[in-house]
Amino acid sequence: xxxxxxxxxxxxxxxxxxxxxxxxxxxxxxxxxxxxxxxxxxxxxxxxxxxxxxxxxxxxxxxxxxxxxxxxxxxxxxxxxxxxxxxxxxxxxxxxxxxxxxxxxxxxxxxxxxxxxxxxxxxxxxxxxxxxxxxxxxxxx
Numbered sequence: 001x002x003x004x005x006x007x008x009x010x011x012x013x014x015x016x017x018x019x020x021x022x023x024x025x026x027x028x029x030x031x032x033x034x035x036x037x038x039x040x041x042x043x044x045x046x047x048x049x050x051x052x053x054x055x056x057x058x059x060x061x062x063x064x065x066x067x068x069x070x071x072x073x074x075x076x077x078x079x080x081x082x083x084x085x086x087x088x089x090x091x092x093x094x095x096x097x098x099x100x101x102x103x104x105x106x107x108x109x110x111x112x113x114x115x116x117x118x119x120x121x122x123x124x125x126x127x128x129x130x131x132x133x134x135x136x137x138x139x140x141x
Contacts, residue, residue, distance in 0.1 A: 043068050045099035045108045050128060050137065055127040057139035060084075065133045067107055070098050073129060077109035080138055097131040110141075 048053075064076040074096045099108040111124040130137040 015052045037063075040098070041069055043097070043099040045101050047101045047104040047128070049107055050108070051139040053126075053128065053139055053141075057137040059136070060135065060138075062135040063133045064129060064135060067129050067131055067133055069099075070107075073098055073107040073109055076129060076133075077111075077125075080127050080129075080135060081111065084138060085125050085140060106136060107131070 062080075064080070067073050067076055077096060095112045096140070097110045097112055100106070101108070107129050109128045109129070123140045125138075126141050127138045130136055
């Protein structure tokens, strides 16, 4: 009888431990990786979260051509940043964080901070490009 109580207690402790582990990993997971054919991450985003940028951060009507992959999105973003912000950033080596909105078929590419010897107070170049190449917004944020 005593051994059944001990066994039940051990099972209960293990079960509680597994539940806490699952909850902890769910709370601390990274954004969903939607990349299929690349070793670099592509996260998801929702275009509707960027309505202010879409209304206020487009000063050129530009199309950069079809943007079908993460690599092309980063390449086009760096070209756009160089054209618009090249005097501010050393963009050739600037790492990029890439997200894709599959519903609206568009890419969000953010530059990331890298030691460039200059303090930019956290500002990084950002761009949203549709899959068909239309530049929807470009800004420093």
